[in-house]
Amino acid sequence: MNRKVILTCALTGAGDTTGKSDFVPVTPEQIASDAIAAARAGASVVHIHVRNITTGQGSRDVGLYREVVRLVAESDVDPVINLTAGMGGDLVLDPNEPTTQLPGTDLVSGIDRLPHVEELRPEICTIDCGSLNFGEGSQVYVSTPDMLREGAARIQQLGVKPEMEIFDTGHLWFANIMVAEGLIDPPPLYQLCMGIPYGAPADAGLLQAMVNMLPDGAQWTSFAIGRNQMPWVAQSVLLGGHVRVGLEDNLYLSKGVKATNAQLTERAVGIIEDLGSSVATPDEARDILAIERKVSAE
Template sequence: MREQESVRTKTGKRKVIITCAVTGSVHTPSMSEYLPVTPAQIAEQAIEAARAGAAVLHLHARHPDDGRPTPDPAVFDRFVPRIAAETDAIINITTGGSAGMTLEERLAYPLKARPELCSLNMGSMNFSFHRAGRGIKEWKHAWEKPHVEGSENLIFRNTFSDIRSVLSSLGDAHGTRFEFECYDVGHLYNLAHFVEEGLVKGPLFLQCVLGILGGLSADPENLHLMRSTADRLFGRENYEFSVLGAGRHQMPLVTMGAIMGGHVRVGLEDSLFLGRGLLATSCSAQVLKIRRILEELSLEIASPAEAREILQTKGAGKVGFDG
């Protein structure tokens, strides 16, 4: 960890990693005309976000015809190699996919791509976003309304056995590191279990996900709770943490997280808005906004090379997609 500290402070300022989550699997085309759904749109928005300052690009795939979430490696292959060729960003592939996918489906592309970084949800949970559909009078595609309203009866599954499988098949076999997504305090204890078992080694990269119905709400007190709990479980010097605020909580919460010593995540997966009532026209617009806020707080943005050193990833030359 001392080496990481030197990287983060060599100019006298702490380095903050900006992650951009480009599209996700929750929002639908009817919610925003700016949501990227085709391979070309996902690639273009990811590339723009990297140029705006995102050192990490968190990627899901969608069916090109109607924007449905898909785990199909052939669809990922239509945009991931292009992003790798045109940016130096760390490419982070989801292992969460969508709650309706099996573990085998969710792992299909990560096992093929062998990326530097993958997201990993640290437990099973109720995962509801049915309220996001309120106010939508006309849906563009038939799948959208049942996808959104049906989430009230949705459980995202990631058992201890599932997590162990992901750690083994990606981490042990291919040297992939993980963005450990923790939606509640119990998820931190789940991660501590795997650390104690010797199945996870540092530096840990924790993503505190607040504001999802089924997890902790996006109250500032809950961010303090997550931070203090992680300190007790892992020791502050043994982990990096980042903050994700869902929906309208995005910018205030990630700014708070940065002030507390963390990294930040923005993107149209997490929020469709740039400000109150103002749709973000692109992921890069959110990246530029948080970058401006961070720089006005005298915080310095990490480059992809600096992010690799902080997170100790294996490097872009050891992945399974062309770039």
């Protein structure tokens, strides 16, 4: 299994995790510092969300993204930059009055989820390929076919590589439709997201089935949340895919031991190498994904 594996570190996400670990970065300086540390530890790609500095909650503030990208660009490392474009899909309903939106709702159009992508033109941005009942309660993540087609077309116009986030098999079905319709330039990049309630469970057989659904020539990566994060690194490598780790998906290095993004990256590097593969450098990742290195944002 002598091949190059792209290793993504997802630094902070938008989940309510800042009170669960002091290592979860919040400010642009902290997020950029973790991105730099993860790249030094071996990450090919850094996946970036930003957070409200006061509340610690996820944010769509373009200025925060601009600052993180600037700080990483000015550092001594050059990871592939992957910005989330998933913020703006949260709908929280009153279960007794479902026409009433509750606090926590942040719902905008597919195009209105892209201002930071429009300005910063990262090498990769995510596109969440379907709607999902998001955990317990009455929160729904909304990403309709109309929103997806419009967003994918704009991302394509911007020259940004979309990482298609797949949370269930129906999402994969629709992602394949977008590829067939020419909305996704080759090679298409799929992220198979496992174990997030209530999407695809972290089941190795299901991962294999989803891999079998991918079109010829696709590049894919996968992750699972929580304690399944590191086993999923091995699962993905063994099935021919790339991998993702980071505090967005898991807070622990081992039972009871809180992790940093750099530590999770180092652990993943070890697993990849133990399986006979090697971690792609950022430039090797760019070649694999057919993306051009972007000029740093000012």
